[in-house]
Amino acid sequence: MKDNKKIKYLCISILSVLAVIVIWYICIDVVHMKPETVFPGPVKVFRSFIDKLSSKAPDGATLQAHLWSSIKVALLGYALGAVIGVPLGIAMAWNKWVDRFVRPLFDLIRPIPGLAWIPMFILLFGIGITSKALVIFLGALIACIVNSYTGIRQTKETHLWVGDVFGATGSQKLFRIAIPTALPMIFTGLRVALGTSWTALVAAELLASTKGLGYMIQQARAISRPDIIIVGMLAIGAVGAVFDALLHLVEVKVAKGMNVK
Amino acid sequence: MKRVMAMIMAACMMVCTLTACGTSEAPAENKADAPAEATEDTKEDAPEAAAEDTAEAGTETNTGADELTPSGETLIVGTMANALGLPVHQAEKAGYFKDAGLDVKVEIFATGAPINEAMAAGELDVAVSGMASVYALATGMYTYIGDGVITTGGESIYARADSPYAQAGADEDGIIGSAESLKGASILGPLATTAHYQAIKYMEHFGLTTDDFSMVSMDYPQAYQAFVTGEGDLIANKMPYTNQLEEAGYVKVSDMSMILDNPIIDTIFVQNAVAEGRRDDLILFLECYYKACADLMADEAARRETAMEWYAEEGITYSESDMDTEIGVKDYFTIDTVDTDDNSIGAFMTDIGAFYVEQDMISTGDFPNVEASIDHSFLEAAKARAAK
């Protein structure tokens, strides 16, 4: 019964994607709302996608090479953000002095887009992978801090009282009570952070790159090849969706039994 | 009390969102579903525009060569705030457009790539642009009607004095470098521009291909700044940065004039529909443009003053010495010198297009579009009128 419903929904999902592609096809290839050279239809995009898998033209690398280069940068920035962000978020939520000093700076830096830092990073760290990873790091850091912070803050007072009654030390209360409570939120943070890392990619690759999906899009813009731009966008979208799904699986496994949605 | 506050807040937010919706209903509607809906509203415009065009074409092409009637519609021109766009600015400032009865609106862009995008989006009628035009022309959607500024120098590749590239010594062409040292080098500069073109040509000179070096994608100013702070091996750049690099003691290893037999020639191209439907406007536009060019060529002091004032207005830092170099390396055609037998318009575009076909950046199938886009008739008409 339930399986039936699942299959039905799956079919609807596939149909809806197909419907969009068909509408796209009709708009461009049948009705010619925009010329192919301005906004290519799905057939042309698909053909460019297949070409790009083996061809290095016009930007000097195949789609896989770009993808791999992007994943490397994104994961490096993400790892940095997670390693620093999660403990910092926990510290901010647990110790009000840390909160008091870090929070104002955090709140001010938070709204500044990664893109804006690029000129600064070039001056400070050069044009290597460090600068690119840092642009991504900033995005990941924020998501990790916010979610870890919120997670720890959800610890119930009564639970801590119980800890007090049994004579738990401060660190025991943190590690045995608060952090386990916060775990689902922390994981959500890690998942969201991976999403933002991936999204920050194109910005990072605006900075002096020679490869990567962002670079590919940029290059395609420069030489008026909208089909490759769309291939790049869809690649980013698809990989992002896969990342999200993977981490969601991990999240469900790790935080089993806790209130994960 | 609480409830009242909440009510007020809610009311405020409602008003806010409602007014917001009111001001921009159009984009709101076609957002939810990606490509499908967004293209829908263009459907209605398209036939209308086409109808207008044909109607105009009918009435206007009948008028004789000497009597031109401006359509009265706004002619939107996209260009850049540098030597390339200067004649357009000069023509506007001197009131030539107004005198000719043209309603010209100038839009300024930082580089050629966004001009191409704006042309593709149908936001511009005319582009006065640079080498990036070749990619636009390859789409077959545009008509090439005239040549722009002539650049004979100022586009160069620089290396640090103590680098192996700079110490390799110059060959008979004056190009400095060696195949061994250049293998694996990184060159900073924007992609798909004259800088990129020169970098490839420079490496080719030493028998190296695009696989042997990396072009690090950076805009001209960022590339300059990064190079000065010690990044990259070489830099391909243009005015005014090449001037600043020269002054700072970096070594010029290559210059466009050493690599290319002919000068770089910038472009004037228009939408096909505009070329067909608004012929008279375009002939008048070319007249104004070349008249402004003649002004600039005739009076160097005035050119300097106009340029410096305009660049400053557009927020571009340019020193007197940058301007000296610019006057030295950038010349303009006039109505008499443009499109002559040895200097046919668009020749540079076909050359460079052929080169990019080799580089796989333009497909062989699209390349014939570049040559087919060139249309001499506009300049012929303008020249005929000038001769009278």
Place this chain on the structure above:
Amino acid sequence: MKKGVLKYRTSDKTVNAVCACIAIGLFLILWYWGTAATKLGMMIPGPIEVLQAIGRGLFGKVGRHSIIAHVGYSMMRVMVGFAIGSLVGVALGLLMGWYGIAEAIFNPLFRIIRPIPPIAWIPISIIWFGLGEDAKIFLIFLAAFSNTTLNSMAGAKSVDPEVINAAKMLGASERQIFTTIVLPASVPSIFAGLQVAISSSWATVLAAEMVRSSEGLGWMIVAGMNNNDMIQILSGIVMIGIVGFILAIIMRKAEEVLCRWNKSGE
């Protein structure tokens, strides 16, 4: 229910303010020292120069307008984009969270579109909307839309099934359940989404103003980049930070007032 132990009392507010000032002060001193004492100062302007530039530009002129006017231009774009984006996002999110069919239809598309950053949309948005305000608003809309959708969906999904069953047993219609149970229960989650959305909308202003513009804070930074004018870039960055901070505070206050019964904590 989530009234945590770790909440401060009101008297702590002064301590907080003092600490905030000290922290920002320390940061400025570090910045000052970094530019004054090391060779970084050759390339990066110190805080004094930047603050002076902001002071001068606030009512003076940076480019064609004063900084206040630039903030105004950017704010207008962000507000319109945010308003449309969050309306569509909340509606779609609730729909997807509550009706399985809606989720089946929109989720796959949404999942693919969500990771695509606004900057990557720039070329397409120019083709669709031209170079005017519409393209900029579209980019901001995207930023606001994806966050609110995700949170509203999560909110609608997290409704306690027991409550729904109880309502069903009492004879409530689907529609009644949606309007009287699901909608109110999703409000905290929606607000959390709005918080994130306002931040990311504001952060997208730079990308949006990379589409040919001649005003706005994003323009200040883009123009600064085109000129290697670090002072102008940093002025833009500082202003984006400050305005973003104020926006976040306003949203937080709005949330506190409107959903006293359930704070989302952030």
